[in-house]
Amino acid sequence: MLRCLPTFRARAARAMSTTPSLVQIEKKDNYAIVRLSRAPVNSLNMELLQAIDEAVQSLEQDKNIKGMILSSTNPKIFSAGLDITEMYQPKTKRLREFWRAFQNTYLRLYTTPLATVAAIEGHSPAGGCLLAMCCDSRVMSLGGPLIGLNETKLGIVAPFWMRDVMVNTIGHRETEKMLGLGLQVNALRGKEIGLIDEAVPVEQVHSVAEKLLLEWLSIPSSARKLTKAMMRDETAQKLRSRLDEDRSNFVDFCETDKVQSALAGYLAALKKKAEAKAAK
Numbered sequence: 167m168l169r170c171l172p173t174f175r176a177r178a179a180r181a182m183s184t185t186p187s188l189v190q191i192e193k194k195d196n197y198a199i200v201r202l203s204r205a206p207v208n209s210l211n212m213e214l215l216q217a218i219d220e221a222v223q224s225l226e227q228d229k230n231i232k233g234m235i236l237s238s239t240n241p242k243i244f245s246a247g248l249d250i251t252e253m254y255q256p257k258t259k260r261l262r263e264f265w266r267a268f269q270n271t272y273l274r275l276y277t278t279p280l281a282t283v284a285a286i287e288g289h290s291p292a293g294g295c296l297l298a299m300c301c302d303s304r305v306m307s308l309g310g311p312l313i314g315l316n317e318t319k320l321g322i323v324a325p326f327w328m329r330d331v332m333v334n335t336i337g338h339r340e341t342e343k344m345l346g347l348g349l350q351v352n353a354l355r356g357k358e359i360g361l362i363d364e365a366v367p368v369e370q371v372h373s374v375a376e377k378l379l380l381e382w383l384s385i386p387s388s389a390r391k392l393t394k395a396m397m398r399d400e401t402a403q404k405l406r407s408r409l410d411e412d413r414s415n416f417v418d419f420c421e422t423d424k425v426q427s428a429l430a431g432y433l434a435a436l437k438k439k440a441e442a443k444a445a446k
């Protein structure tokens with residue numbers, strides 16, 4: 167048995183070195199930094215969504231950990247939102263499972279008793295914006311990066327629960343404009359409308375995120391957690407009571423010719439842009 171151990175360890179080490187982790191977790195004293203790590207742009211496929219859900223769940227179970235900073239290993243991109251290739255020409259079974267993973271990740275992150283801060287150094291459209299809005303606070307870098315729910319521009323419609331989270335964050339009228347027009351804003355504008363709590367130079371994003379997290383963690387823990395639940399459970403419950411219906415709506419909607427041709431057009435435009443960039 168003892169002689170087997172090095173072989174087992176070597177195999178485990180080899181497996182780790184060949185399977186890059188989709189989410190990196192760095193533990194500090196009483197909190198963790200969770201970095202999305204799916205190259206090139208952290209687009210949220212089913213596996214990344216599941217990895218986020220599992221990461222948050224494992225931190226919730228660690229009695230030393232009270233909070234987390236959600237971030238990205240790519241300083242240019244927080245997350246490009248849902249992986250469009252999951253929705254384009256899909257297999258129905260996988261599509262349902264994919265949406266289930268998105269629902270689960272949202273519910274986990276939005277209602278986690280951990281204190282959460284999003285450290286947004288780079289772009290954060292659509293599903294990326296949702297992840298950020300699920301956190302208790304958001305810090306974003308000044309300059310180029312944009313954040314927002316741009317679904318309408320792709321010819322798709324965000325589900326009611328993404329709308330609800332945005333309404334809870336920036337209010338009804340601003341959501342009506344952001345969502346209807348598919349707007350993305352920079353950090354300064356984000357701060358004006360309450361989408362972003364702190365807009366800072368990119369090199370300060372992490373230190374300010376830590377400062378905000380420590381502020382949440384300075385509140386007596388049970389009071390903080392109960393208040394978070396009081397503020398968020400009703401919104402989460404609305405989806406929990408309609409999980410199957412929401413999944414079916416998504417699958418039916420996604421499989422329409424109209425949505426498929428909108429996604430095809432959008433993917434082609436992304437590809438063209440990437441090719442032009444590579445040719446430079």
Ligand SMILES: CCCCCCCC/C=C\C/C=C/C(=O)SCCNC(=O)CCNC(=O)[C@H](O)C(C)(C)COP(=O)(O)OP(=O)(O)OC[C@H]1O[C@@H](n2cnc3c(N)ncnc32)[C@H](O)[C@@H]1OP(=O)(O)O
Pocket residue numbers: 206207209210242243245246247248249250251289291292293294316317320322323324325415416419420436437439440441443
């Ligand atoms: C009745 C209602 C029922 C409910 C129905 C619900 C429907 C679902 C609705 C809403 C849920 C949420 C949806 C989403 O999240 S959709 C995704 C939206 N995301 C975007 O629009 C972002 C698209 N990407 C970009 O704008 C840029 O890529 C960027 C700013 C993130 C990064 O720019 P850059 O660094 O210049 O990189 P490239 O553009 O060159 O991209 C590199 C590479 O990555 C590919 N890619 C980019 N984004 C995605 C993506 N979201 N999914 C899949 N692939 C993506 C891109 O195509 C390039 O690929 P390559 O050519 O192979 O290198």
